Every structure is written in structure tokens, then in C-alpha cells.
Amino acid sequence: MTATADYKPSGRLDASTAAAHEKSVKELLVGEVNSIAINLSELDFLSSAGLRVLLVAAKAAKAKGGKVVLISPKPPVLDVLMASGFDKLVQIQA
DSSP states (O other), X not given: OOEEEEEOOOXXXXXXXHHHHHHHHHHHSOTTEEEEEEEOTTEEEEOHHXXXXXXXXXXXXXXXXXXXXXXXXXXXXXXXXXXXXGGGTSEEEO
């Protein structure tokens, strides 16, 4: 059975906020939950530290037989995701 949790970061996902976001997404993957839908519509900035958070989430979900889906990234965030090759690792829904 697949259970999906929703997560919606806002503002910046960078070195100063990455640890808190990583803790939050890991806490979502408990019990039946094995997938996370991450809504990026309110995220204004994504750094390499933020990419690492998304990668950790994707690996943790995959280990439970689930996945991470990134939803509605703003153009600057989508540019970072595409340039880093994240579109090959996780599903991105525009």
C-alpha cells in the first residue's frame, strides 16, 4: 500500500534552512507513508544544500518502495532542478 505525505516549503531552501527541512521530510516517512509530494510553488530559492535535502528525501522514499514528486516549482527553482539533473532522478510536475 502506498501512502503519500504532502510537504510545502516556502521562502528559501539553502544552507541556513536545510537541516530543518531535512528533519521534516524524514519525519514524514514514518509508518505507512512511503512517498512525499513536495509542493515547491512557494519556494523562491534552491541552493545545493536544498538539492541535497531533496535527494535525501528521494533516497529515503525509494528505500521504503515509494517516491518523491516535486510539484509546481517556480521558474528559477525549476532552472536549478533541470541544470542539476534532478529531472532524471525525481518526477517534476510543472
